Amino acid sequence: EVQLVESGGVVVQPGGSLRLSCAASGFTFDDYTMHWVRQAPGKGLEWVSLISWDGGSTYYADSVKGRFTISRDNSKNSLYLQMNSLRTEDTALYYCAKDPSPTVTTITLDYWGQGTLVTVSS
Amino acid sequence: QSVLTQPPSVSAAPGQKVTISCSGSSSNIGNNYVSWYQQLPGTAPKLLIYENNKRPSGIPDRFSGSKSGTSATLGITGLQTGDEADYYCGTWDSSLSAGGVFGGGTKLTVL
Numbered sequence: 001e002v003q004l005v006e007s008g009g010v011v012v013q014p015g016g017s018l019r020l021s022c023a024a025s026g027f028t029f030d031d032y033t034m035h036w037v038r039q040a041p042g043k044g045l046e047w048v049s050l051i052s053w054d055g056g057s058t059y060y061a062d063s064v065k066g067r068f069t070i071s072r073d074n075s076k077n078s079l080y081l082q083m084n085s086l087r088t089e090d091t092a093l094y095y096c097a098k099d100p101s102p103t104v105t106t107i108t109l110d111y112w113g114q115g116t117l118v119t120v121s122s
Numbered sequence: 123q124s125v126l127t128q129p130p131s132v133s134a135a136p137g138q139k140v141t142i143s144c145s146g147s148s149s150n151i152g153n154n155y156v157s158w159y160q161q162l163p164g165t166a167p168k169l170l171i172y173e174n175n176k177r178p179s180g181i182p183d184r185f186s187g188s189k190s191g192t193s194a195t196l197g198i199t200g201l202q203t204g205d206e207a208d209y210y211c212g213t214w215d216s217s218l219s220a221g222g223v224f225g226g227g228t229k230l231t232v233l
Binding site for chain 1: 124154155157159161166167168169172173178208210212213214216219220221222223224225226227
């Protein structure tokens, strides 16, 4: 059974930093592109970032470019999101998701975690 | 404001059919596959349709997807009260700011 479990969400002050983690199991982690998607309270989905199976390709939404860094450790079946210079508008539930597509430029998110809540507030 | 445009809400009676539209441009829907997601209240999104019109295993054939030009459509037939949820379209955007994009979401009410 595929499982994605996010962690690391907390309350942090504006300008602070945070690292989210996503532990994957039930599939061959290093075969797949992985994504972070966020959802602000009461709002829609916002794509944040993706990383290819080997970490060789990464993409970011303009809203987080230069502040967030996606990475993965295939030996630990884990996905990460390093979040710096946090803003109040980064407050959201952050999901990690698996993508079975053979190319990074196709968005097909077939499994999602339950999310971890990041609150940026003073 | 979302790159992909969806109606904020749609409604229909049980047993009826509903369609949800998703409008984009040549840099996203026009040249890339579209996927659709269902988000029931308080839960993570679930993949309904991928590569415009394919259903993952376990998704009933009441759900269908299509694409024409720079627009895509999700169809749901035989509506059930359990279909009440938010629905999102998603795709890749190949513009200078390349990345994934979602529609703003459509709230389906089954009257």
